[in-house]
Amino acid sequence: MNPTIKAIGRKLRLGMIGGGPGSFIGEVHRIAARMDDRYALVATMLSSNPQKSKEAGISLGITSDRAYSTADELFKKESDREDQIDVLAIMTPNDSHYALSCRTIEKQWAIICDKPLTTKLDDAIDLVKKVNDSNTIFCQTFNYTGYPLVRHAREMVRNGDLGDIHMVKVEYIQGHNATLHEAEETENPHWKMFPEKVGPSVVLGDIGTHAHHLTRFITGEEVVRVCADVGAVVPGREFDDYAGVLIRLENGARGTMFITQAGAGAEHGLNIRVFGSKGTIEWHQERAGQMIYTPIASPMQLIKRDGPGMYPAAKRAIRVSFGHPEAFYEAFANLYKDTADAITAKMNGKPLSTDEIEFPTVEDGAKGVKFVEACKESTQNGSVWTDSVLDV
Amino acid sequence: MNPTIKAIGRKLRLGMIGGGPGSFIGEVHRIAARMDDRYALVATMLSSNPQKSKEAGISLGITSDRAYSTADELFKKESDREDQIDVLAIMTPNDSHYALSCRTIEKQWAIICDKPLTTKLDDAIDLVKKVNDSNTIFCQTFNYTGYPLVRHAREMVRNGDLGDIHMVKVEYIQGHNATLHEAEETENPHWKMFPEKVGPSVVLGDIGTHAHHLTRFITGEEVVRVCADVGAVVPGREFDDYAGVLIRLENGARGTMFITQAGAGAEHGLNIRVFGSKGTIEWHQERAGQMIYTPIASPMQLIKRDGPGMYPAAKRAIRVSFGHPEAFYEAFANLYKDTADAITAKMNGKPLSTDEIEFPTVEDGAKGVKFVEACKESTQNGSVWTDSVLDV
């Protein structure tokens, strides 16, 4: 059944800001929101061009009065409605996340916000405070944690299946910046070409924060120090496209990260290998439905999504049975589903405890911002070990 | 944008019969229908138990007046409405497909129907006639043809990339019947245990028809003769769980099929390898985002979904870019999307031509029923070569 309809008699009312026609992430959010039928998309602001924004909303089936032209209009008119939105999904350029989140908090709507959380660490810290003070439900879309086997991996660590964590190896290898394509795109450059919109690092803001969060999510350990080499490997490039990072976890475990968007012909290449005293696991996003598990003195296992032995937290993230692969949208949708659970529970006066919340939070987002800053600082100081702890 | 809203100003109104709570296929249809936001599910009949049927509909958010208790009620009350459904999705047991489809044709609604088409060949032939005479849009859910790389495979054959087709090897290996579990399930046996509900063969009706259609879809050739060995490999079983089939295609190509639901520990195991005079392709549903292509004197290629060189027909079946895997739901949703295109076009007075229709049709379904009968007949006659052509 539909747990939200059961609990509150209707779907949640969802607003979206950013993610207009032609954007990659906008369509992802919309499909994810529809997947489990817990949300009705009722209000939009889809483009910085007011006319385009309105037209795009209408073309998606939004009624004319809620296909807003500007963010101001959305915030004002929605908050005046009886049937105002319950939650706002924010997928605008990075530098606007902070201000838009603050305004959403004021309206007492829940927030689903793209990463990185902010472009400045101070903003991130302030946002954590505001979210906590206001008791806002805030989902930071580190969407790879929505994969069932990623959750299973976390459970394996929590349950001691791997023993003590000794090492971690993380890669995120994309290829869309393998050439100096930006030299040709002078007409209408993408906002990611502008440091002030992106934040201190393109490659780390875009994908490094995913790598960082995935590490923390699965190991349950904070990344406490980094020794980083961040820069551009493609000659002529003015922003960074590569980061090699040596890391130390809270418990003393060591690791390396290899993060790039300049891998010629690379597919996507997010993968993580976590080495414990009793065994090792390895997961690749490109083959998200399986995880390699090497217990120290037993045969290697290929753990399959929905196969024998799934932990309950992983089971809950699965929709279709063994053998029928699930993938990117389904994982993204799990964050929407989990957020719906949290909003619904709060509406019913039984808010979820921290332990029950499966989706990444504003604190996770802020720690990602700290990681980006620490890697840049380390690099600027000649790749010295740099503290990356953020206590929020 | 949403092409259906653009074309007709609203989403298509969808009804569902069968596929209630707890059913595997019901949830698949619903997620597929939502994926691209082209349908609004407005009417349901979800269980043979009238009370359960109504409650289940309401729990999915269907308004009380359209959460029907019985099929009769659905057909009667919907057809009386101004805003009656445009299309009915049928996912009841096999033996009801024929009658329900006939009634739907009478109402002039489009049909999305699960396979096998019918349990009797005569019914299948009659249904083809009725669908054609009435100009009904009929989608038979051979859902594996919704995978982008399956469509790419078909285009490769059509474009001569493989040269003449010489051989084909098809496997469909599931594991849920590896034990004699039915011996324990005497209380409330699944309808698939009853031949009269299933049709002449469990294993062929369930998955053999998929293997058969996939072969025809990719090669563009009919399966004209079969030499089959169909039976039960699990001792004590009263229905079939295995089929080994030697086949001949229309153009003289030879092939084998290995189809079973009794493969201990098997995941899903639908795969096909098509050998041509210039190269060979191989696709596995379990790793649906890649296809192995071995041109005769060039290095082996791993063709990736949305990678370089996709044919347009494959491109159109892709939602999210390279590196972000898509899977089962997305493939299934492609049949819904393609059906929406056909319905919308017809509503606008510009019906799609046969060539423009991507989804499997009633003819495809009927040919599957003929294949099942031919395999059973071959087996009964001592595995002799048996004609499996159906000219409809």
Add this chain to the structure above:
Amino acid sequence: MNPTIKAIGRKLRLGMIGGGPGSFIGEVHRIAARMDDRYALVATMLSSNPQKSKEAGISLGITSDRAYSTADELFKKESDREDQIDVLAIMTPNDSHYALSCRTIEKQWAIICDKPLTTKLDDAIDLVKKVNDSNTIFCQTFNYTGYPLVRHAREMVRNGDLGDIHMVKVEYIQGHNATLHEAEETENPHWKMFPEKVGPSVVLGDIGTHAHHLTRFITGEEVVRVCADVGAVVPGREFDDYAGVLIRLENGARGTMFITQAGAGAEHGLNIRVFGSKGTIEWHQERAGQMIYTPIASPMQLIKRDGPGMYPAAKRAIRVSFGHPEAFYEAFANLYKDTADAITAKMNGKPLSTDEIEFPTVEDGAKGVKFVEACKESTQNGSVWTDSVLDV
């Protein structure tokens, strides 16, 4: 240490007939024979051209007096020597295996002979008798049984890890006959183009016998009946390049085989999947160092060569430890090693029992010949079920 030197104070003296310079199989035998240092190659007859034969022997380091020009010379002069060869390896065209083996038996040398055993079933049966009557050590080089994981697979079946065997699926897919290359090779055609040299079937004699033996070796069951479709899929070809076979094992298990040398771009493609009541195993020669094992309700395992849990018989077939791959030569060499063990033991008056013999025997070879004949007969009679039992 070197067990042969330890046991008899010297290496075994090896002769070779056939397999001259430029032949694929000759070099394979020589490397295999050297691998474990149990043999000294001391006598050769390497070509049907007497002069070439002698020169080739000398170029390999054979002394001039034992680099023979003809088979007659080899048999005559070697048997006159005090230090005559202990064992003769036969790798001439198929139609000579029988006569050469008979002559070798007369000399009381051991035999290592390529497959197929003979081109005629009567010869095969007679050879079995002669070998047994004379107590000759005879190794038929079904070399794929030399892979450690193939032996592990057999042990898993023997030990009941898979339960009762229900189904088997075997493939052998090569590509060198994907084109009608023989049309261009009229000058100096390969002997495999001549039926009288090859026997009843090229594709079955060459690789079908491997598939047949591998099935028997792992399952421990005879193939008792076949229903076969053998023929040429490449237009214009006068010999067969494809065989689809439905099979029945002794215990009632069912299976299919897909055997071809006309798979465009195919690599080698020998693989087998054995389905039991408790689990399934799958092995591919191209990734010989791993085997997939799916126990019925536990996670899938990737069993690695020399990984945890190897059975002793598999362990004995391993030279280098975990992580350092072994491959084709090492597997082939295991047959040489096992044959050396048998010869050495016999020399020491402690011949190995049937149970202790790991290498394929003359009986295995004869059963392969029967299989080829049964498949051809089945095809000629319209793919009817045909008995393939040979009791020798």
Add this chain to the structure above:
Amino acid sequence: MNPTIKAIGRKLRLGMIGGGPGSFIGEVHRIAARMDDRYALVATMLSSNPQKSKEAGISLGITSDRAYSTADELFKKESDREDQIDVLAIMTPNDSHYALSCRTIEKQWAIICDKPLTTKLDDAIDLVKKVNDSNTIFCQTFNYTGYPLVRHAREMVRNGDLGDIHMVKVEYIQGHNATLHEAEETENPHWKMFPEKVGPSVVLGDIGTHAHHLTRFITGEEVVRVCADVGAVVPGREFDDYAGVLIRLENGARGTMFITQAGAGAEHGLNIRVFGSKGTIEWHQERAGQMIYTPIASPMQLIKRDGPGMYPAAKRAIRVSFGHPEAFYEAFANLYKDTADAITAKMNGKPLSTDEIEFPTVEDGAKGVKFVEACKESTQNGSVWTDSVLDV
């Protein structure tokens, strides 16, 4: 034919020092030496225990007078012989490589020596000088460069297939030190537990030097700077088992290395990925017969050993045709084969030029020693960037 016999009328006479019964590497050397029949093993010193040394030699078939008890005896008696050895293979503990090599140079024998070259950088530099001054043929067994596809990778870089090299990622992940097993092995500890025998780093000496050489071999670039984190991840361990290294190549390319022997359940895990401006290649030792190649805008290729398009240098390293896998021994044997070519050519008065030498040399060994020292120094100074250039 056998090129050595053809060129000099006999096989090369090989001596071995170290690598006695039960040693992993001894048997590897012996099988490698036999593979192509270019060497006759005629003299041995196999153990530091004189009696064991002699007995072991005899058990391998060495004549009693050349199964030496001590190194002194070997050097003395061999050099007195007319038929003295042509080449000495050294596989003793690391700290003896220098002295034994110096003595071998004095005897004017060629050398095949295990890595790391020496335990002290000064010794390495001195050895390079001595080898060059004496014109000694010296093969340092960085055996992974013997794999055909590794050579193909180097050729691809040389031929510009990848364009400019931008990044490199190298891993070497073994598992035998995943537990504190040394705590149990107090009786008869392995020499690798003693820093004075091993050199500055266990993990880098053992496998880091392989990773370093493979990087240089394929990219054709020196590793000019390192920023390293070397240490023990297993609590209680007194030697290092992990190294994370950020690197800079000569041409400015950036990279990371992840090197460990403490990966629980790890198989072997040597792999390298080289990213160029036009494409990327990736090779794993565990599946040595294939290499992934992603040209920047064409489909991903799986380059197979002996498949279409092999460069001649790779072809020369292949023994058996496509589809018949080769592996560890064959790769190791390629170093022996290439060394035989060099020795034979020199004997014939036509020494190979530097360009014609395929095997790793003493310079390569010395650069490995420098890399180890640079990584240790970097770590001791807090992971600062440290020069790793050695001009020899």
